Amino acid sequence: MHLDRTLRTYAEHYNRRRPHRALALATPLVEARDPLPVSPRDVRRRDLLGGLIHEYHGVAA
Template identity: 50%
Template sequence: MLFYNRAHLLHALCEYARHHNAHRPHRGVANARPLAPLPEPITEPATLARLDVRRRDRLGGILHEYHQAA
């Protein structure tokens, strides 16, 4: 990845740190994100059939975050 200047580099580092600490699951701690509790599991078959997952690209598509749409 090429950076135009120091501000661009700092933006990319902050964006990655935000993704790493707030969104990305961590395998070592039961897939819990460091700054958020685990969500409740979905066990109802009707709810599983209606899941609508949306992807959000960060850093121009280098990072991907997935969320369930409301």
Template identity: 45%
Template sequence: RWVQSCRRELLDRCLLWNERHLRHALREYERFYNRHRAHQALGQAAPLRRVPEPITDPMRIAELSVRRRDRLGGVLHEYSHAA
């Protein structure tokens, strides 16, 4: 499954220049996969990160601010709550 996800989400969307660039892209994807990407089998958590507590307060939901961080030139996106 990891190889299939890596191909679909990374390698099919990147133009890789050489082996060094490939290794860099694979390291970034591995970090993204284990720390930020949601996994259905883990209840939408990442393997190295637990699921945050749900926000149930309507006032907090209305004022929710989300920050997006692009990885690998925008191929991968990480989302987090802005402090």
């Protein structure tokens, strides 16, 4: 069960949320809206797999 969850989490990040060079560093997962400018202090990090992978998201000010 743990290995299955770990692999699913990694595959989701790799295939949907990771910036791809072939897409000009865009992610395959297309956001429904255009991103708004975010100041660095309004960015939050989400750790996946015990901190092995980090995803960054803007938060509402």
